[in-house]
Amino acid sequence: MRVQTKLTSLLLFLAVILLAARHLHQTFENERVYLLFQQSSEEKKIYFNKLIILKGANLKSLSVDYTYWDDMVGFVRGNKDMAWARQNMDETALGTYQADAIWVYRPDLSRAYSIQSENASGLKDLPFSVEIIKDIFSKKRLCHFFVYTGAGLMEIRGATIHPTADPERQTPPQGYFFAGRLWNQGFLDDLSELIGGEIVIDRMKPAIPDSKTLLDTNMIIFSKELLDWRGGPAAYLYVSIHSAELDIYKRFSRNVTATFIYFLVIIIVVITAFMMMMLSRPFGFISQALKKENAVYLRPLEKDTSEFGDISRLISRFFRQKEDLVREIIERNKAEKRFQQVAAAAEEWIWELDSDGLYTYSSAIVEKILGYRPDEIVGKKYFYDLFVLEDRERLRKQAWEAIGARRSFKNFINRNMHKDGHIVWLDTSGSPIIDEKGRFFGYRGVDTDITERKKAEDELKEAYIRLKEIQEQLIQAEKLNAVGQLASGVAHEVRNPLAIILQGIDYLEIKTSPSSGDIFEVLAILRENIKRADKIINDMLDFSRAAHLNLTPADVNLIIESSLDLVRTRSRFDNILIIKELKKDMPLVLADKNRLEQVFINVLLNAVQAMPQGGSITVRSYDKKLEEIRNGIGKRAQDSFYFGELAAVVEIEDTGCGIPEENLKRIFDPFFTTKGQKGSGLGLSVTRNIIHMHRGLVHAESVEGKGTKITLILKLAERA
Numbered sequence: 191m192r193v194q195t196k197l198t199s200l201l202l203f204l205a206v207i208l209l210a211a212r213h214l215h216q217t218f219e220n221e222r223v224y225l226l227f228q229q230s231s232e233e234k235k236i237y238f239n240k241l242i243i244l245k246g247a248n249l250k251s252l253s254v255d256y257t258y259w260d261d262m263v264g265f266v267r268g269n270k271d272m273a274w275a276r277q278n279m280d281e282t283a284l285g286t287y288q289a290d291a292i293w294v295y296r297p298d299l300s301r302a303y304s305i306q307s308e309n310a311s312g313l314k315d316l317p318f319s320v321e322i323i324k325d326i327f328s329k330k331r332l333c334h335f336f337v338y339t340g341a342g343l344m345e346i347r348g349a350t351i352h353p354t355a356d357p358e359r360q361t362p363p364q365g366y367f368f369a370g371r372l373w374n375q376g377f378l379d380d381l382s383e384l385i386g387g388e389i390v391i392d393r394m395k396p397a398i399p400d401s402k403t404l405l406d407t408n409m410i411i412f413s414k415e416l417l418d419w420r421g422g423p424a425a426y427l428y429v430s431i432h433s434a435e436l437d438i439y440k441r442f443s444r445n446v447t448a449t450f451i452y453f454l455v456i457i458i459v460v461i462t463a464f465m466m467m468m469l470s471r472p473f474g475f476i477s478q479a480l481k482k483e484n485a486v487y488l489r490p491l492e493k494d495t496s497e498f499g500d501i502s503r504l505i506s507r508f509f510r511q512k513e514d515l516v517r518e519i520i521e522r523n524k525a526e527k528r529f530q531q532v533a534a535a536a537e538e539w540i541w542e543l544d545s546d547g548l549y550t551y552s553s554a555i556v557e558k559i560l561g562y563r564p565d566e567i568v569g570k571k572y573f574y575d576l577f578v579l580e581d582r583e584r585l586r587k588q589a590w591e592a593i594g595a596r597r598s599f600k601n602f603i604n605r606n607m608h609k610d611g612h613i614v615w616l617d618t619s620g621s622p623i624i625d626e627k628g629r630f631f632g633y634r635g636v637d638t639d640i641t642e643r644k645k646a647e648d649e650l651k652e653a654y655i656r657l658k659e660i661q662e663q664l665i666q667a668e669k670l671n672a673v674g675q676l677a678s679g680v681a682h683e684v685r686n687p688l689a690i691i692l693q694g695i696d697y698l699e700i701k702t703s704p705s706s707g708d709i710f711e712v713l714a715i716l717r718e719n720i721k722r723a724d725k726i727i728n729d730m731l732d733f734s735r736a737a738h739l740n741l742t743p744a745d746v747n748l749i750i751e752s753s754l755d756l757v758r759t760r761s762r763f764d765n766i767l768i769i770k771e772l773k774k775d776m777p778l779v780l781a782d783k784n785r786l787e788q789v790f791i792n793v794l795l796n797a798v799q800a801m802p803q804g805g806s807i808t809v810r811s812y813d814k815k816l817e818e819i820r821n822g823i824g825k826r827a828q829d830s831f832y833f834g835e836l837a838a839v840v841e842i843e844d845t846g847c848g849i850p851e852e853n854l855k856r857i858f859d860p861f862f863t864t865k866g867q868k869g870s871g872l873g874l875s876v877t878r879n880i881i882h883m884h885r886g887l888v889h890a891e892s893v894e895g896k897g898t899k900i901t902l903i904l905k906l907a908e909r910a
């Protein structure tokens with residue numbers, strides 16, 4: 191073959207290589223341009239959203255700062271005049287805060303004040319019905335929405351009015367405050383200048399051209415939805431920006447391509463001047479590398495110092511860049527797919543929060559755990575919104591302590607409210623999201639549903655408590671049995687000698703001369719102490735006896751009346767006023783009438799003895815639902831009453847000397863008394879035992895020097 195033919199063939203071959211390299215390079219550049227376009231679009235959207243927030247910051251500050259202010263409350267109530275309003279709202283709000291309109295309404299929805307700029311001079315009243323004000327603030331104290339007015343689209347910021355001492359707005363609203371700003375052409379021009387593009391408002395959602403069209407025209411176009419007070423679309427912003435970065439990059443890419451081609455052409459011209467053997471071998475390597483798209487074929491030229499070496503290294507670098515880019519895209523896709531598969535298959539709820547605690551990601555399992563779809567949580571709920579109401583503030587503070595310290599946490603046990611209203615226990619673990627520059631973006635973590643485990647733990651605890659109580663009851667029964675045997679023996683062995691002594695006293699009183707006054711006084715003391723000893727023996731028998739109750743439906747008011755009659759025969763009621771507050775038509779209780787009468791008599795006698803100088807005793811009866819969880823009232827198996835049960839309540843309250851706080855906890859203990867020789871210390875112990883045998887409750891309240899109240903809670907006959 192002639193050299194000319196070989197050179198021609200070589201030139202043709204190199205031309206083919208040139209076209210292939212150009213195509214490869216163009217493909218690579220197109221991919222990079224597309225990625226740059228996507229990144230630039232996202233950055234513009236984020237920048238635009240931040241710009242909207244910044245532009246609206248002063249309007250938000252106006253609605254917040256002016257509405258927890260004592261002077262504003264005073265103005266709404268009529269304590270401030272219009273001069274105050276003009277000074278504080280006309281000059282400051284419209285000037286400093288750049289609002290176009292201010293409206294202040296009283297709680298009855300009557301207008302207290304309004305002021306408008308020249309642009310909004312026709313908006314003396316709100317651009318919507320005042321009847322929806324309470325709907326707007328039914329769930330929150332601050333509002334932000336858009337509405338069309340006669341002057342154009344207006345941004346509205348509103349808040350309820352509260353005193354300065356109530357920045358959290360927990361008290362009832364003292365009025366309503368709205369501030370508005372028109373999004374007129376001047377406002378849009380300012381935004382357009384800041385974003386470097388063109389902004390148009392449309393009531394209909396605009397159609398966005400496809401990515402290829404935008405890429406060809408170097409335009410970044412997107413829309414933003416502006417919401418009305420219901421959360422629906424009020425208007426749309428259509429934003430179009432000409433991307434100077436894409437222009438520059440495309441020009442740079444074309445220059446690089448032109449340089450690349452020019453460089454290859456020079457190489458071809460130079461190579462054609464050399465011998466065929468010097469050209470064919472390097473071009474063969476390059477040709478194979480380009481055809482196979484594999485840099486392995488260029489290894490013989492890696493150390494070549496000529497242009498062939500440069501070309502081979504340049505092509506290898508292009509190949510590596512492409513491979514790295516493709517590999518990165520593939521790995522990202524794989525990682526994202528793996529994460530989605532793991533999140534979908536996991537029983538744990540995987541979530542992410544931003545720095546404010548708002549959900550930015552939620553796995554689908556949340557619907558199974560809490561009943562909410564991910565789209566009902568992401569961007570709409572903060573992590574503490576799902577806590578049970580009574581735990582919310584406490585758990586929110588605990589969580590913010592960890593978030594504020596940017597530390598990881600685990601085994602954070604919390605109660606959450608399911609969408610259908612039942613409680614779900616979650617075990618939460620999380621760690622902060624921090625980039626390589628140390629910037630904090632939020633938290634990522636998992637929640638495990640431990641409701642069944644908590645239920646099992648609670649049942650186990652209840653079973654253990656019940657077992658302990660049964661053990662204590664058995665021990666107490668054994669003790670009472672022993673005390674009963676001892677009391678029976680004491681009664682038998684002591685009463686006989688006491689009877690003989692009493693007979694001796696009777697005999698001595700008969701035989702002793704009336705003139706022997708000292709002897710009669712001693713005999714009276716002996717007789718009184720024998721009666722006291724006999725009463726102690728009777729109280730011990732009552733306390734220790736495992737009595738059998740004769741339970742029947744009974745009218746508690748009748749038992750109270752009979753108890754009062756019996757007490758009147760035993761004690762003096764001089765200067766003591768009996769006040770009866772007995773509810774008519776009281777439901778019947780299931781009781782042993784005699785035993786319950788004994789209880790009332792014991793308590794009434796104690797009340798009489800606590801008022802030697804007189805006073806009043808109030809006896810009440812009523813029925814009520816037990817809605818206060820405390821000892822004996824709850825949802826455990828061992829509780830006497832379940833939460834919400836209807837029960838009969840009897841209160842006996844005196845205005846006597848009261849009980850010192852240190853003695854109040856001991857008054858139901860056996861043999862505890864503050865009456866010295868006058869009391870056995872068994873009366874209230876017997877009272878408590880009888881009430882407990884009725885499956886009821888008894889407790890005492892007292893203030894020393896003011897009086898004591900004994901409360902008895904009894905089961906109703908139809909619920910026992």
